[in-house]
Amino acid sequence: MIVTTTMERLQVLMRLCSALAIATLVALSTPVLAQSEPASATFEQLVNEVAQGSLSKRVDTVAAIAALKHERSADILQALQDGNLKVTRDDSERVVIETADNQILDAQTSEPITGTDLGRLKRIPIHNKLRSQLHTLLAQLNLSHPNDEVRLSAVTRLITDGGDEQTATLLNELKSDEQNSRVREAMDTAIALYQLESENATERLAAVKQLRGSLIPEVRGPLQERADYDSDKDVRIEAQRALDSIEGRLKMFRLGENVFFGLSLGSVFLLSAIGLAITFGVMGVINMAHGELMMIGAYTTWVIQQVFPNQIEYSLFMAIPAAFVVAGLVGIAIERGVIQFLYGRPLETLLATFGISLILQQAARSIFSPLNRAVSLPEWMSGSLQINPAFSITFNRLYILLFGLMVFFALLAILKKTSLGLKVRAVSQNRPMARAVGVRASWVDALTFGLGSGIAGIAGVALSQLTNVGPNLGQAYIIDSFMVVVFGGVGNLWGTLVGAMGLGIVNKFLEPYAGAVLAKVLILVLLILFIQKKPKGLFPQKGRAAAD
Amino acid sequence: MLTQRLLTSDKGGMLVLGILALTCILVPILNLAVPESSPLHVSTFTVTLLGKFLCYALLALALDLIWGYAGILSLGHGAFFALGGYAMGMYLMRQIGDRGKYGDPLLPDFMVFLNWQELPWYWHGFDMFWFAALMIIVVPGLLAWVFGWLAFRSRVTGVYFAIITQALTYALMLAFFRNEMGFGGNNGLTDFKDILGFSITADSTRIGLFLASGIALMVAYLACRYIVTSRAGRVIVSIRDAESRTRFSGYQVESYKLWLFVFSAVLAGIAGALYVPQVGIINPGEFSPLNSIELVVWVATGGRGTLYGAIVGAFSVNYGKTIFTTFYPEAWLFPLGLLFVLVTLVLPKGLVGLLGRFTRRKASKASEEDTP
Numbered sequence: 001m002i003v004t005t006t007m008e009r010l011q012v013l014m015r016l017c018s019a020l021a022i023a024t025l026v027a028l029s030t031p032v033l034a035q036s037e038p039a040s041a042t043f044e045q046l047v048n049e050v051a052q053g054s055l056s057k058r059v060d061t062v063a064a065i066a067a068l069k070h071e072r073s074a075d076i077l078q079a080l081q082d083g084n085l086k087v088t089r090d091d092s093e094r095v096v097i098e099t100a101d102n103q104i105l106d107a108q109t110s111e112p113i114t115g116t117d118l119g120r121l122k123r124i125p126i127h128n129k130l131r132s133q134l135h136t137l138l139a140q141l142n143l144s145h146p147n148d149e150v151r152l153s154a155v156t157r158l159i160t161d162g163g164d165e166q167t168a169t170l171l172n173e174l175k176s177d178e179q180n181s182r183v184r185e186a187m188d189t190a191i192a193l194y195q196l197e198s199e200n201a202t203e204r205l206a207a208v209k210q211l212r213g214s215l216i217p218e219v220r221g222p223l224q225e226r227a228d229y230d231s232d233k234d235v236r237i238e239a240q241r242a243l244d245s246i247e248g249r250l251k252m253f254r255l256g257e258n259v260f261f262g263l264s265l266g267s268v269f270l271l272s273a274i275g276l277a278i279t280f281g282v283m284g285v286i287n288m289a290h291g292e293l294m295m296i297g298a299y300t301t302w303v304i305q306q307v308f309p310n311q312i313e314y315s316l317f318m319a320i321p322a323a324f325v326v327a328g329l330v331g332i333a334i335e336r337g338v339i340q341f342l343y344g345r346p347l348e349t350l351l352a353t354f355g356i357s358l359i360l361q362q363a364a365r366s367i368f369s370p371l372n373r374a375v376s377l378p379e380w381m382s383g384s385l386q387i388n389p390a391f392s393i394t395f396n397r398l399y400i401l402l403f404g405l406m407v408f409f410a411l412l413a414i415l416k417k418t419s420l421g422l423k424v425r426a427v428s429q430n431r432p433m434a435r436a437v438g439v440r441a442s443w444v445d446a447l448t449f450g451l452g453s454g455i456a457g458i459a460g461v462a463l464s465q466l467t468n469v470g471p472n473l474g475q476a477y478i479i480d481s482f483m484v485v486v487f488g489g490v491g492n493l494w495g496t497l498v499g500a501m502g503l504g505i506v507n508k509f510l511e512p513y514a515g516a517v518l519a520k521v522l523i524l525v526l527l528i529l530f531i532q533k534k535p536k537g538l539f540p541q542k543g544r545a546a547a548d
Numbered sequence: 549m550l551t552q553r554l555l556t557s558d559k560g561g562m563l564v565l566g567i568l569a570l571t572c573i574l575v576p577i578l579n580l581a582v583p584e585s586s587p588l589h590v591s592t593f594t595v596t597l598l599g600k601f602l603c604y605a606l607l608a609l610a611l612d613l614i615w616g617y618a619g620i621l622s623l624g625h626g627a628f629f630a631l632g633g634y635a636m637g638m639y640l641m642r643q644i645g646d647r648g649k650y651g652d653p654l655l656p657d658f659m660v661f662l663n664w665q666e667l668p669w670y671w672h673g674f675d676m677f678w679f680a681a682l683m684i685i686v687v688p689g690l691l692a693w694v695f696g697w698l699a700f701r702s703r704v705t706g707v708y709f710a711i712i713t714q715a716l717t718y719a720l721m722l723a724f725f726r727n728e729m730g731f732g733g734n735n736g737l738t739d740f741k742d743i744l745g746f747s748i749t750a751d752s753t754r755i756g757l758f759l760a761s762g763i764a765l766m767v768a769y770l771a772c773r774y775i776v777t778s779r780a781g782r783v784i785v786s787i788r789d790a791e792s793r794t795r796f797s798g799y800q801v802e803s804y805k806l807w808l809f810v811f812s813a814v815l816a817g818i819a820g821a822l823y824v825p826q827v828g829i830i831n832p833g834e835f836s837p838l839n840s841i842e843l844v845v846w847v848a849t850g851g852r853g854t855l856y857g858a859i860v861g862a863f864s865v866n867y868g869k870t871i872f873t874t875f876y877p878e879a880w881l882f883p884l885g886l887l888f889v890l891v892t893l894v895l896p897k898g899l900v901g902l903l904g905r906f907t908r909r910k911a912s913k914a915s916e917e918d919t920p
Contacts, residue, residue, distance in 0.1 A: 286707050338889055346707045347621050348892040351848060354841055355888020362881035479718055479837075482711050517722050524719040528695075528712050531704060 043070040051087040066137040081134040086121035155186040168194040201232040212242040215390040253391040264397040266504025267404035271459035272477040273484035277496040278452035286350040291474025292360035297323035297460020298469040323457035331453020364471040372468035489537030564856040572762040602761035603823035608846045608858035610815035616853030619788035624713030626840035628688035632817025637737035637830040639680030668730045684821040692813030700802045721835035736831025851898025
């Protein structure tokens, strides 16, 4: 009996408190810090009072802290809710916050306390009623927080957890003053979700209309319920329509996502094929060790991260030139050591470079062990760009896409604008004539091959951000790269770009229907058929250069 | 008359054939008749190993026929080998009957494991040997015909042909790795019990398979020899050396190439079919592009364009591989890669060419001594 009365009293008190809190919140809904300044004297007192008295008194104190709308009110309540708000066991009864990494902060000032030994700390206890009060108060506090992101996440939480009438009214009040369109949209959704349960059919209808086209996943369940079971026919029809429109938009964004994934895969193809486009396309050398040059670039990234373990953030900027140089030098060594003796004998070149690829693979296996090595992702590469609830883009894929295009255009510029590029083109078009006018053809060959190999190394750096680094890294890409070059047209860089992106997108669109492996098989078959139709690729070379 | 045409001016070939015939006679005797304690005894392990090499040699012969004589480098010949092997494997699977782990009289173990209810249509008929034997020839041949028809018709040659054949075997490997294909997925076909009613592990069966491989190799050698010494063979060589000129002389270049390619694929399929019962397993790894390219190096090492060079190459490289992997099991790729580079740079005519140069120098020296 006694228990129930206490509980009832608590409930009454709770309601009073939240009503009070809401009233204050509404009054102060324009968040101006200056307004809360004069009250900050009492903020400190209230923080100290949290630790004192009975649980029911704590309910009042908490409500008062929330009502103050002090800039740190939310922190204190959050800490209390998480059980991080603690009190020293000595007479001073200082209230402190213990953070997740065991740092002790003064609750009043949030300054870290160092030096003084506080002795053992006691957690300030809360009970279920207080916890749910804290939950509501925190949501409400955050709803009028000056920071847009905090407000948005508070509204999102309301959408997932569902709100009550009070929050709905509160949201209605806050909405009119909301400046940020994303927050306002989320608030509309939250209110509409609440109104979906309304007794009034017109209100439900309005809510359904409001929710039309919303991409937030929590919306679909309640809407489906309305569409299936609502007593009002109009609401049912309208809810079904809203669902259809949501489905349509989702389909569109899924399409967008597929295109993005396709482009991302295409950028990997592009990076791996672009070096090949030079060695194979421009020089006509079949380099089966191309994949292993990529592997060398990827291992370079790993080694650099091992040498500078504290500079992971910048490691990629070091790795890109390093990989270019290392892979380029290996490439020049291959050209001088083997390929220069085999010009004009493509099949022999293919076999010899295949032998080199086997040696390089085995070397990687012997030096770095056959196990895969994980290259860590710098902070700025991880995470994703959330465009809306149905469509997000991971940063590493986005950057690699941009990086691939950058490398592509840089290479295009080198070939079109520099003297090396001029010589490369001259030698590839007419070797004896180029030699006759004083181009050192064999030297240009070595540099061209080095350039192509260096770009393969850079591709390896990018790949190391997507997959694990192992001795077989290159093998997985060599056939795809050749396909891209052949598909796009040998000797044509633009063809390589279109070919890579096209193959990437086709691959991603086939995957949902056929599965990843079968998609790959289908692509290979399609390509073989394509080569039947256009043996010189999408963009065949025209004119004298085409005749070999 | 025919023997004269096939064997005169083919000293190397005669020598290799002689050694092969001798091996086929001696090895069974030394294995079955000589007691195990005797130093002359040949263990069953060695018999199986030699049988494997014979199959490799047959495969190398098939590749040399098209690469050495028609100049078509196929980097996907392992695919035909594996297809022949799978056809044989399917027959051997059906022979297991209800002796599998799950004891299903009709379905092979892996299908029971995948919860399949009935035999896929393409598994029917493989319980009969004649049908399986037909498929060993038809499946690789048909694939080669379709693929070759498409490729040669649109004049895909040289390096492009090499790359698309590699893509072909790669695609097949990916496809056969899938469980849904119904060929045992990753694990392939294995646990064979018997062939034509003989237990597959018995010594006598091993000898039988060894003999079959040896005879197949010799017959195939003579058949290849027949082709390359015929009129058509000369047209094929002229296609290799000057394709356009041959075409302008009125020969149907495409059909010569196509039929040679199909014949070569059939030989590879037969090699695969003989290989599978001896090693006791066939899995998608056989489709791996690396296998096909290793095959190319056998031929290159032996000496392309001589037929018997391919046999010499297959035996020497594989023997070297067996020896090497016993001591350094991990590092086989080093010598293999080095072999690729060295053969192409230093020994474009292979071991056979090296021997030929040696004997020719001796002969010319002898004639110099005679003249004064």
